[in-house]
Amino acid sequence: MIGFCERCHEMVDYSIKEEKKQKNIKGKIVEYIGKEAYCNKCGSEIFVSEIRDHNLAMLDKTYREKEGLISVSEMKLILEKYDVGKRPLSLLLGWGEGTLTRYLDGDIPTKQYSDILKKILNDPNYLKEILVQNKNNITDVAYRRISNALENNETSIGTTVEMEDKIDYVVKYLLTNSVDITPLALQKLLYYSQGFYKAFTGVYLFHNNCEAWVHGPVFRSIYYKYKDHGYNPIEEENYEYGEIKLTTVEKELLDSIVRNFGCYSGKVLEKMTHAEEPWRVTRTGLNDNEGSDRIIDKELIAKYFNEIKSKHGMLNISDIRDYSTDLFNKLYN
Structure with a gap:
């Protein structure tokens, strides 16, 4: 240098x-x-x-x-999640039309405004209420775009069947965008996708529980779906890219997971998850080769990845590479 x-x-x-x-x-x-x-x-x-x-x-x-203020990356996620521009959202909230632009350029919001934005990010129903009350503040085009985004937002889905389907969309996206991914590696990529999506957006990517098995975190339904592949790469030919119903933000997060964790083998990823708190804490008292169906508490996953995001100063999804590289170096250097 x-x-x-x-x-x-x-x-x-x-x-x-x-x-x-x-x-x-x-x-x-x-x-x-x-x-x-x-x-x-x-x-x-x-x-x-x-x-x-x-x-x-x-x-x-x-x-x-x-x-306790919202970050710039979280504000960008709001715009992407609800397909809304800076000016329309400012007007919808009854703020000056340049308010969000200033915040995205680095100005620090007041606690009151920050709390409003955080609630919008984490609670689509809250934005829906605001949209109904203040729709006259924005154009018809902006209103329709936000309404459609709210309608398609997976985090507001309430039925068990559709929530279970969400993890299948994530799996399909990971398989489509990865090379030679084994069932073991797939399980770990799902785990990292869940953890980092929660850390960056405040909501879980899917609602399936993760279990602390001998070889690391495992999502049981996905295990049984692909277990016949054994240690071989999964080959799927019966789906189209257009069938994968994920938002732009979700796809960007998964792209980062593929780039920064998908480059490692399943066994390397297994070793990585063994070094992390959620799996280790959940298996407290168990022998190394002792089977278990203990569920890794989602709150434990959320806490761990929030701490990782903070420790590594992650401002953007691309910063995930700092953690994956650091963890690999600690384990193999």
């Missing part, structure tokens, strides 16, 4: 160190872990724009978490 050192008056190699930092924001001291670059030649601190941007992002993230 090369940067300009003002003391040496030349381009130099530099090293990066993590450091505890603090900043006064609105009268409150915010402590966070940032980074600094130091010249390898003279040891002086040098300016690197990427590190400045990283520190600003970490400060923003830490402050929002401390104050």
